[in-house]
């Protein structure tokens with residue numbers, strides 16, 4: 239597998255859906271398009287083959303600009319996993335997860351074809367000194383759109399807050415595009431809700447259009463209230479074999495109905511999450527990013543009621559019992575102060591904050 243690079247838009251490409259790109263492209267493809275401002279906006283789509291909102295938005299963006307006017311700013315577009323997109327899969331069984339293969343510190347070269355290709359893209363783009371980098375994804379379940387960043391930096395905050403006022407800071411997993419590109423430009427990972435949803439495409443298109451028209455990103459703090467900055471602090475699992483239900487209180491663990499509506503909602507302390515029959519053993523196993531049990535820090539279990547003990551924002555909450563047992567019930571995020579979180583301040587940042595991207 240090799241990188242294909244174009245300095246023009248291949249004929250007919252914009253007519254193709256994600257699943258038919260393979261008819262025209264051999265694999266990862268980097269396309270440079272000239273615009274009035276030369277520093278390019280780097281846009282990455284389809285690193286995960288079944289997450290097509292980015293491609294759908296880019297098709298419309300480029301069609302809007304093709305006929306009547308030059309692009310306001312150059313674009314470098316990376317189309318990632320064409321093979322997986324053909325089969326509407328995140329990745330093929332024979333492939334690595336593309337968004338874990340970007341250059342990072344402390345890794346040797348030549349780990350795989352895709353590592354080598356992404357090293358090439360990284361070097362090409364670093365030399366072009368991009369204006370910003372935007373990597374577009376979808377996720378599953380009931381989640382609002384949000385932007386995720388890796389650097390606590392005013393320009394990253396501004397790039398992210400332009401998409402959503404919920405911004406998540408993360409440092410793991412490693413090998414993520416936005417983390418690598420943060421070494422040389424403001425970079426953001428967009429999570430645009432469910433794939434195939436027209437609202438996600440509309441929102442992403444409007445965002446790309448705004449970024450394309452921006453003259454610069456100021457390195458000054460955002461006014462207060464324009465961004466809620468969060469980071470992952472813990473994972474919540476449920477004790478194995480526990481019988482889980484929703485609504486009522488009949489099960490060993492009865493979670494409230496529609497608990498997935500709490501995703502990305504900041505819950506106040508003392509919010510009720512459910513009921514447990516066993517009043518002595520905690521049904522939740524809550525661990526921090528270092529694997530330490532922190533259940534008591536986040537939840538109380540008085541009289542069989544499970545309640546939060548401090549303001550938290552859950553994500554990935556699901557009502558699928560199988561997923562809860564196999565994976566986890568949810569992740570917990572806490573609000574950070576953008577200014578107090580910055581380098582040089584007293585309160586140290588957690589070393590690891592994770593996110594599924």
Ligand SMILES: [Zn+2]
Nearest residue numbers: 286375376595
């Ligand atoms: Zn993804």
